[in-house]
Amino acid sequence: xTETMHSxxxxxxxxxxxxxxxxxxIPTRAGTxxxxxxxxxxxxxxxxxxxxxxxxxxxxxxxNAVIGLxxxxxxxxxxxxxxxxxxxxxxxxxxxxxxxxxxxxxxxxDPLTSLNPLLTIGEQxxxxxxxxxxxxxxxxxxxAVAALEEVGIPAARARINSYPHEFSGGMRQRVVIxxxxxxxxxxxxxxxxxxxxxxxxxxxxxxxxxxxxxERGVAVMLVTHDMGVIAEAADRVAVMYAGxxxxxxxxxxxxxxxxxxxxxxxMASTPLASLGHARLKQIPGAMPxxxxxxxxxxFHPRCERAGERCRENPPPTLAACEGRAACWFPLTPETEESxx
Amino acid sequence: MLAYVLRRVFQSALVLLIVGLVAFAMFRFVGDPIxxxxxxxxxxxxxxxxxxxxxxxxxxxxxxxxxxEQAVQGNFGLSYRQGRPVSEILVExxxxxxxxAFVSGLFALAFGIGLGIFTAIRKRGFAANxxxxxxxxxxxxxxxxxxxxxxxxxxxxxxxxPSFGRGEVVAIGGWTTGFLTESGxxxxxxxxxxxxxxxxxxxxxxVRTEMLEVLxxxxxxxxxxxxxxxxxxxxxxxxxxxxxxxxxxxxxxxGSIIAFAIITETVFQWPGVGLLFINAIQFVDIPVMAxxxxxxxxxxxxxxxxVDLLYFAIDPRLRVDRSAGKVT
Numbered sequence: 001x002t003e004t005m006h007s008x009x010x011x012x013x014x015x016x017x018x019x020x021x022x023x024x025x026i027p028t029r030a031g032t033x034x035x036x037x038x039x040x041x042x043x044x045x046x047x048x049x050x051x052x053x054x055x056x057x058x059x060x061x062x063x064n065a066v067i068g069l070x071x072x073x074x075x076x077x078x079x080x081x082x083x084x085x086x087x088x089x090x091x092x093x094x095x096x097x098x099x100x101x102x103x104x105x106x107x108x109x110d111p112l113t114s115l116n117p118l119l120t121i122g123e124q125x126x127x128x129x130x131x132x133x134x135x136x137x138x139x140x141x142x143x144a145v146a147a148l149e150e151v152g153i154p155a156a157r158a159r160i161n162s163y164p165h166e167f168s169g170g171m172r173q174r175v176v177i178x179x180x181x182x183x184x185x186x187x188x189x190x191x192x193x194x195x196x197x198x199x200x201x202x203x204x205x206x207x208x209x210x211x212x213x214x215e216r217g218v219a220v221m222l223v224t225h226d227m228g229v230i231a232e233a234a235d236r237v238a239v240m241y242a243g244x245x246x247x248x249x250x251x252x253x254x255x256x257x258x259x260x261x262x263x264x265x266x267m268a269s270t271p272l273a274s275l276g277h278a279r280l281k282q283i284p285g286a287m288p289x290x291x292x293x294x295x296x297x298x299f300h301p302r303c304e305r306a307g308e309r310c311r312e313n314p315p316p317t318l319a320a321c322e323g324r325a326a327c328w329f330p331l332t333p334e335t336e337e338s339x340x
Numbered sequence: 341m342l343a344y345v346l347r348r349v350f351q352s353a354l355v356l357l358i359v360g361l362v363a364f365a366m367f368r369f370v371g372d373p374i375x376x377x378x379x380x381x382x383x384x385x386x387x388x389x390x391x392x393x394x395x396x397x398x399x400x401x402x403x404x405x406x407x408x409e410q411a412v413q414g415n416f417g418l419s420y421r422q423g424r425p426v427s428e429i430l431v432e433x434x435x436x437x438x439x440x441a442f443v444s445g446l447f448a449l450a451f452g453i454g455l456g457i458f459t460a461i462r463k464r465g466f467a468a469n470x471x472x473x474x475x476x477x478x479x480x481x482x483x484x485x486x487x488x489x490x491x492x493x494x495x496x497x498x499x500x501x502p503s504f505g506r507g508e509v510v511a512i513g514g515w516t517t518g519f520l521t522e523s524g525x526x527x528x529x530x531x532x533x534x535x536x537x538x539x540x541x542x543x544x545x546x547v548r549t550e551m552l553e554v555l556x557x558x559x560x561x562x563x564x565x566x567x568x569x570x571x572x573x574x575x576x577x578x579x580x581x582x583x584x585x586x587x588x589x590x591x592x593x594x595g596s597i598i599a600f601a602i603i604t605e606t607v608f609q610w611p612g613v614g615l616l617f618i619n620a621i622q623f624v625d626i627p628v629m630a631x632x633x634x635x636x637x638x639x640x641x642x643x644x645x646x647v648d649l650l651y652f653a654i655d656p657r658l659r660v661d662r663s664a665g666k667v668t
Contacts, residue, residue: 067565069561069564069565097564097567097569098567099567100564100565100566100567101565101566101567101568102567105565105566106562106565106566108558108561108562108565110558113557113558113559114558114559114561114562115559115562116559116563116577116580116581117559117581117655117656117657118580118581118654118655118656119576119577119580120656127568127572127576128566128567128568131566131567131568131569131572132567163656163657165656165657176562179562179566180565180566183567
């Protein structure tokens with residue numbers, strides 16, 4: 001793990017998570033839906049990949065597919081998911097269960113509902129630790145206290161026997177993070193970890209995630225629709241639209257020099273304090289429903305740059321790790337200036 | 341917590357007082373007991389004497405107070421029909437009903453919770469669907485019909501089990517038990533099944549619904565995401581959360597097992613308090629009816645009280661003072 005962290009050869013650095021051409025399908029009576037369609041990306045150790053997009057763009061579905069928690073009838077219909085080089089999308093259920101919590105941790109959106117109200121946080125921590133690590137009951141308790149201290153719960157030893165309702169929302173999210181990290185996973189999937197929290201608490205949770213990611217060299221997949229969170233935390237950004245990855249690149253580049261018209265529209269409609277007080281632009285229309293995707297590029301009905309080609313041909317696929325947009329007419333720095 | 345308990349006890353007492361009023365009102369308004377007690381050959385003097393003797397010439401509130409006073413001491417007067425103290429008759433009959441209710445309650449709980457969990461976890465399986473369909477029969481067929489069908493199959497056709505009565509009983513102190521003899525246990529099977537079947541299916545359907553609801557919760561997803569085993573998720577995480585609403589209904593159901601043993605006891609001629617009550621109605625034996633009413637309401641109220649206190653044992657959120665211990 002540490003080797004890859006210190007490797008300077010970034011292109012060859014082994015990715016902790018490697019997703020290739022992932023397709024998730026939901027068979028319905030009206031036809032098969034593809035909430036995730038041909039998505040590819042890598043996350044390296046110590047790196048935070050932000051996944052953004054509107055509601056229903058397939059962000060969470062991708063995360064759930066990785067951890068093996070797709071709700072039936074949704075299923076992985078194609079592609080590969082590799083964790084530390086080993087395929088995990090086609091392994092038996094029980095092996096996948098062992099990976100969950102152990103090699104892959106997950107943080108959910110709402111800390112008020114993701115903890116079992118009838119068990120103490122100590123019970124929930126130790127049961128997770130005992131499931132994955134070969135330690136005794138008392139050692140598991142020590143590790144639980146250490147995990148709580150690490151996420152910044154004051155007086156962790158005294159509060160280990162508290163129930164979730166005795167904590168505030170922000171503190172509960174810290175407990176959730178401690179639970180996700182207590183078996184020292186290589187990859188953490190954080191699904192909207194700040195959405196349900198107060199703004200002031202959001203910043204603390206993001207700072208905590210960043211710190212844990214750097215200190216432990218954990219790869220983090222940060223799913224969110226909040227551009228501010230992405231700007232604050234992510235190293236690279238993957239932008240999703242209608243189940244497809246439309247743009248992938250380093251956070252600075254994507255935020256300031258978006259290539260895909262959708263990303264540019266998303267940025268223009270996001271209030272960022274650093275960008276002054278210009279009137280926010282909207283992207284006209286709404287994301288198409290998955291059962292009514294238009295032919296060609298799914299974004300073309302809302303795109304002011306769309307041409308004949310966009311209406312007829314699906315856009316070029318985005319190769320993983322390259323900061324390019326899946327678009328026939330990507331914005332270049334020159335066109336961006338002329339548009340502005 | 342103490343304030344809560346006191347409030348609940350106070351409420352319970354109030355309920356009992358009102359039921360007592362209803363029970364007492366029966367004496368007053370369901371016929372004249374003097375008519376029942378004295379034969380055709382009575383004189384006006386006899387009537388007056390008995391009326392004074394029984395205190396029926398006193399004003400209504402005074403009579404009610406005396407009734408309560410006596411009832412608290414377990415004294416419900418003499419049975420019109422048997423001429424013996426009602427409390428004595430009840431105590432004699434109670435073991436039969438309690439044993440029947442205990443066995444059928446145990447049956448309803450064990451199978452109700454077990455099958456409920458099974459049908460929730462295997463909700464798409466063939467066995468679960470078959471059980472759910474069969475359970476409709478348990479809910480929709482009336483108790484007396486099930487009892488009669490069971491008697492027909494197991495007592496008349498197959499001849500395996502007795503069709504009526506308690507079999508041989510053994511007296512231990514004042515308690516007669518059918519648990520110690522073979523015929524006593526055999527006699528218990530059909531009535532207990534008949535009485536418990538409805539409750540069993542009800543508990544099963546309730547457990548299943550609640551369990552399915554709980555299994556959809558975020559903390560179950562999170563437990564899966566932490567890689568816990570299915571067994572731990574189902575029994576440690578889901579079942580405990582299922583139990584809070586289940587206990588409420590189950591508690592009430594167990595109360596009604598005792599109360600509604602009347603029908604089962606009639607079908608199987610089970611010598612318990614339910615049968616006693618039915619016979620009392622036929623003979624307008626008001627002291628017995630009133631005492632039965634009071635006894636059942638005490639049981640109901642008591643069970644309710646216990647159920648409310650059980651919440652504290654299961655749900656920690658109720659135990660703690662809401663304002664204490666919050667860290668922001």
